[in-house]
Amino acid sequence: MLKLIQNEWMKLWSKKASxxxxxxxxxxxxxxxxxxxxxxxxxxxxxxxxxxxxxMNLASAEDQLQNPDIGPAQQDYYxxxxxxxxxxxxxxxxxxxxxSLQQQLLDGxxxxxxxxxxxxxxxxxxxxxxxxxxxxKMLLTRPVKRWKILTSKYITTMLFAxxxxxxxxxxxxxxxxxxxxxxxxAFLVWNGSEVVEGSYWVEALKLSVLSLASxxxxxxxxxxxxxxxRSSSLAIGVSIxxxxxxxxxVFLLQRFEIVKYYLFTHTDLTQFYxxxxxxxxxxxxxxxxxxxxxFLVFMVISYWTFSKRDVTA
Amino acid sequence: xxxxxxxEIRKLSKTIGNKQIIKNLNLDLHKGEITGFLGPNGAGxxxxxxxxxxxxxxxxxxxxxxxxxxxxDFEDSIEKVGVIVENPEMYKFMSGYKNLVHFARMHKGxxxxxxxxxxxxxxxxxxxxxxxxxxxxxxRQRLGLAQALLNNPEFLILxxxxxxxxxxxxxxxxxxxxxxxxxxxxxxxxxxxxxSEIELLCDRIAIIQNGELIDIKNVNEHQQSRYYIxxxxxxxxxxxxxxxxxxxxxxxNGYLIDTEPEHIPGAIKLLTAAGVDLYVVQPHRTTLExxxxxxxxxxxxxxxxxx
Numbered sequence: 001m002l003k004l005i006q007n008e009w010m011k012l013w014s015k016k017a018s019x020x021x022x023x024x025x026x027x028x029x030x031x032x033x034x035x036x037x038x039x040x041x042x043x044x045x046x047x048x049x050x051x052x053x054x055x056m057n058l059a060s061a062e063d064q065l066q067n068p069d070i071g072p073a074q075q076d077y078y079x080x081x082x083x084x085x086x087x088x089x090x091x092x093x094x095x096x097x098x099x100s101l102q103q104q105l106l107d108g109x110x111x112x113x114x115x116x117x118x119x120x121x122x123x124x125x126x127x128x129x130x131x132x133x134x135x136x137k138m139l140l141t142r143p144v145k146r147w148k149i150l151t152s153k154y155i156t157t158m159l160f161a162x163x164x165x166x167x168x169x170x171x172x173x174x175x176x177x178x179x180x181x182x183x184x185x186a187f188l189v190w191n192g193s194e195v196v197e198g199s200y201w202v203e204a205l206k207l208s209v210l211s212l213a214s215x216x217x218x219x220x221x222x223x224x225x226x227x228x229x230r231s232s233s234l235a236i237g238v239s240i241x242x243x244x245x246x247x248x249x250v251f252l253l254q255r256f257e258i259v260k261y262y263l264f265t266h267t268d269l270t271q272f273y274x275x276x277x278x279x280x281x282x283x284x285x286x287x288x289x290x291x292x293x294x295f296l297v298f299m300v301i302s303y304w305t306f307s308k309r310d311v312t313a
Numbered sequence: 314x315x316x317x318x319x320x321e322i323r324k325l326s327k328t329i330g331n332k333q334i335i336k337n338l339n340l341d342l343h344k345g346e347i348t349g350f351l352g353p354n355g356a357g358x359x360x361x362x363x364x365x366x367x368x369x370x371x372x373x374x375x376x377x378x379x380x381x382x383x384x385x386d387f388e389d390s391i392e393k394v395g396v397i398v399e400n401p402e403m404y405k406f407m408s409g410y411k412n413l414v415h416f417a418r419m420h421k422g423x424x425x426x427x428x429x430x431x432x433x434x435x436x437x438x439x440x441x442x443x444x445x446x447x448x449x450x451x452x453r454q455r456l457g458l459a460q461a462l463l464n465n466p467e468f469l470i471l472x473x474x475x476x477x478x479x480x481x482x483x484x485x486x487x488x489x490x491x492x493x494x495x496x497x498x499x500x501x502x503x504x505x506x507x508x509s510e511i512e513l514l515c516d517r518i519a520i521i522q523n524g525e526l527i528d529i530k531n532v533n534e535h536q537q538s539r540y541y542i543x544x545x546x547x548x549x550x551x552x553x554x555x556x557x558x559x560x561x562x563x564x565x566n567g568y569l570i571d572t573e574p575e576h577i578p579g580a581i582k583l584l585t586a587a588g589v590d591l592y593v594v595q596p597h598r599t600t601l602e603x604x605x606x607x608x609x610x611x612x613x614x615x616x617x618x619x620x
Contacts (some may be wrong), residue, residue: 003418008499014407133532134402138460141366141396250408310329311368 004144004152005159012122012156021118025164026171028114031103032203033175040099050094058085062277071280073272080190081275087195093186100183102200104176109270110209111168114217116243119161123223124235126153127306131230136311146307150227153300157223161215165208211271217267217291218243228305250278267288317344319468319500325374327360327524335350336524337374340502344467347490349515349532350504351605357524358504359399362472367500378468384520392421392615395466395499399456399473405446409456412445413463420464427463435459435489451482456487462497469493471503475510487514493562508605520605540577542584543567543593550589557583569597 012018061082064070070078088095096103127150130136139149190196218239227233246264253259259279266287271277319341327335335357342348352358362371366378367387376383381390403412413431417423432441435455445453454474461469471490475483487510494501505511510517512532520528543566544550551568554561559570559582572580577594584591 007418010411011404011407013409014404016406095607131405134400135404137368137398137400138396138416139419141391141394141398142416142420143392143421144390306369310370311363313569 001148001152004148005155006227008152008156009159012126012160016061018160019120019122022164022167025114025118025143025167029111029168030175032111033172033179036099037179051089054088054095055230056083058089061085069280071277071282073283074275074280075276076192077273083190083195084188087188093188094184096185096200097183099176099180101176101180102183102184102185102187103172104172104180105204105206106187106200108169108172108204108255109211111172112165112208112211112215113243115161115164115168116218117240118164119157119215119219119244120222120239121232121236122160122241123157123219124226125232126157126223126226127246128226128232128235129231132232135163140311147303150303150306154220154223157219158216161212161219165212165215169208170203172265207270209271213269213291214267217263217294220295220298224302227302253279260286261290263290263294318342319344319379319443321377321501322361322365323375323377324512325361325364325376326372327369328355328372334524335364335371338521338524338526340519340526340529342468342502344500345498346517347492347494347501347503349511349518350502351508351518352504352506352521353525354506356521357507358521359472360374360524361521362398362470362502363505365470366394366398367391368398370527393464393467395461395464395469395470397457397461397469397474400450401453401460403445403453403456403460405444407445408443409441409445409448411461412456413441415492416460417463423463427465431459431462434462434493450478451485454478454486455484455489458486458493462493465497467499467525469499469501471501473505474503475505475507482511490514532568538571538573539597540570540572541565541567541593541595541597542570542580542591544584544589544591546589549587553584553587555588567593590615 027057058081061078064078065075065082096106098104130139140146187198187203188195189203221242222235222239225238226232229235242264246272247268250259250262250265253262253265259265260282265279265282269284269287272284272287318341320340321339322340325335325338326333338361350358350361352581359371364371365383365485366566367383371384371572376390378390378394383390407415410428410432413428417428432438435458437452437455437459440448440452448456457474458585461471469490474490475486479487490501490503491514493499503511503514515529517529517534519526541564542554547567551561554568554570559572559580561571570580574596581591581594594603
């Protein structure tokens with residue numbers, strides 16, 4: 001199996017497209033850091049004092065807590081936000097500025113949709129391209145069972161995603177260190193009963209792992225489409241379309257019970273820690289269950305079609 | 314030539330939709346023997362071959378390679394098989410060498426030394442580090458042969474291997490195949506619709522039509538010696554020949570007689586003595602093409618290099 005993955009990895013990086021994607025990712029992150037710096041340095045008005053911001057945060061969190069529609073996860077979140085804001089004001093503990101290495105890393109998980117995009121391109125093409133190049137004949141007439149070949153391709157896609165995540169955070173760290181440097185401030189967390197100092201990079205790691213659920217699901221979906229339809233453009237098109245429209249559909253389906261079983265209600269796992277929940281009464285356990293079921297369905301369809309298919313092309 | 318069985322095709326059938334493409338096919342292939350697989354377009358050659366290499370699943374029946382079933386024991390049965398299915402499509406964005414490394418990793422025990430050996434064997438050492446995209450069709454064909462030889466196959470299977478090659482390329486490819494069959498004592502099964510090619514390359518020919526195997530014959534089987542005689546007046550010539558005791562068949566502008574060469578001078582003397590003018594006396598060989606057309610009843614066979 002290791003040799004098969006080695007093969008897939010070799011093929012992947014022998015293609016120019018992979019290097020272009022890596023270059024593009026780094027370029028976008030560089031531009032993002034640069035633009036943030038540029039806006040910061042040209043904005044004429046001095047920034048609002050952080051105390052003022054925290055007072056506003058406190059007010060809005062308390063406001064939210066009055067809202068009867070919020071779910072338990074949101075309740076926890078806003079209680080935590082209110083407590084942290086109070087603590088900051090009382091103890092004169094400033095948060096990180098946006099223009100700091102730490103805050104950039106904390107927000108880094110939002111950049112992972114780029115990784116999703118590139119993973120979709122790779123996952124959609126990794127099986128489909130073998131068919132379109134005709135190399136599938138050469139690949140399947142080896143003493144290796146088909147499920148092993150498909151597994152090596154799936155693992156390679158996921159390794160690619162992982163590598164790009166590391167690349168993303170590496171670039172963010174490097175570029176924000178160059179542009180902003182390490183900022184002052186304290187990272188605070190609400191542990192349910194009191195406010196304590198936490199580690200910002202553990203938090204950044206947690207949020208990015210949670211964001212990866214979406215990369216993983218959409219990547220797997222693209223992989224399935226590429227395997228079933230043997231057309232990478234179709235698979236890329238449909239996956240990217242769903243990536244953008246799928247989430248919007250959550251709002252349209254909001255009033256129906258079915259929304260709770262809809263994939264895109266659950267793909268953003270960070271929602272349990274960022275307070276933004278379109279469907280408030282779902283839980284983490286429920287989301288993980290739904291995602292697992294979708295994953296299994298995608299996998300069964302992929303493996304079934306790939307190992308049953310008569311290769312005629 | 315050993316007569317050891319290496320491949321056994323047993324009651325092989327394939328149905329796609331409600332059309333039966335392959336009907337109850339039985340065939341054995343032996344070590345060191347090149348078997349041609351001939352049939353009109355759409356007869357089921359490619360389908361049979363794809364089932365033999367695991368690209369398609371048989372509807373019923375089985376294929377045993379070295380005694381191992383391709384259905385239940387795929388990895389072991391195909392371990393010692395080398396395959397070229399039509400034009401060998403390689404990864405164009407990688408070098409020839411990387412392509413070979415890629416396929417070598419999928420077999421057990423193919424070493425780096427073996428890869429180099431195969432490269433030597435097909436004479437590609439000068440350009441093996443270049444991208445496959447820059448190769449000519451002939452070179453790709455050679456690389457295709459190289460990848461099929463990597464695992465020291467006991468059985469080589471080729472589907473229309475010379476599609477798209479020019480006559481020089483075909484000749485070169487044929488020479489390589491011969492060399493491989495002789496040096497490595499492998500069984501080779503090669504499908505083609507090009508009659509001349511099969512005739513030049515193969516020891517034995519299996520003919521398929523409408524999914525059924527209609528004949529298996531050896532190429533250099535001793536043929537009944539026949540002569541073609543053209544003489545005038547032809548009615549008189551016929552009479553003389555019949556008097557000698559030949560069975561006379563009209564053919565084109567003359568007659569065919571079945572006889573051994575030693576009877577020919579006597580027959581000529583008798584014909585001349587009877588006052589018949591001889592125009593042509595020549596041995597008559599039925600070509601594979603004639604036999605093939607006879608057996609398949611004409612049909613849409615592609616003629617070799619008629620252009």
